[in-house]
Amino acid sequence: MSNELIDAISDGWGWTGLCAADVVATSPFGHLVIRDEDGRFWYLDPELREIDRIADTEEQLFTHMNKAEVKQVWLAENLVAEARDRLGAPPPGCCYSLTPHALLAGDYSPENLWIVPIVELVRFTGSVEQQTRHLPEGTKFELKVTE
Numbered sequence: 001m002s003n004e005l006i007d008a009i010s011d012g013w014g015w016t017g018l019c020a021a022d023v024v025a026t027s028p029f030g031h032l033v034i035r036d037e038d039g040r041f042w043y044l045d046p047e048l049r050e051i052d053r054i055a056d057t058e059e060q061l062f063t064h065m066n067k068a069e070v071k072q073v074w075l076a077e078n079l080v081a082e083a084r085d086r087l088g089a090p091p092p093g094c095c096y097s098l099t100p101h102a103l104l105a106g107d108y109s110p111e112n113l114w115i116v117p118i119v120e121l122v123r124f125t126g127s128v129e130q131q132t133r134h135l136p137e138g139t140k141f142e143l144k145v146t147e
Helices: 002-017 060-064 070-076 078-087 100-105 116-131
Strands: 019-028 032-036 040-043 050-055 094-098 111-118
Touching: 002 100, 002 116, 040 060, 050 060, 050 070, 060 070, 070 100, 094 100, 094 116, 100 116, 111 116
Parallel strands: none
Antiparallel strands: 019 032, 032 040, 040 050, 094 111
């Protein structure tokens, strides 16, 4: 996997203590399975802005990724079909996602889908989660974009 994506994981999610060594898999919606420097496996869900350690071994990773509920989220077949019909296939290095506002609101309406570079999605979601993780559920906040 590209050094650019590893850098994006470090930039966006390094505050969690994760030291990414490799991206093992990427879903159509930019979910990542990441191997850390100690060989453990992590699941990054940009929509929920969560990163969780899911396995310590490849065998445990295989077991986890083959759970029905994990497959359903990973494949997101209906959402991928809607996105593909509406937007076409994403180019290399890109994925489907929700627009930033919809991503934060959890609004999965087809009109809120777009194609985004994975590195941007990873940096954005990690930064937002770092800044908002301690806010009570339902707290309103304002995003300010800076260069």
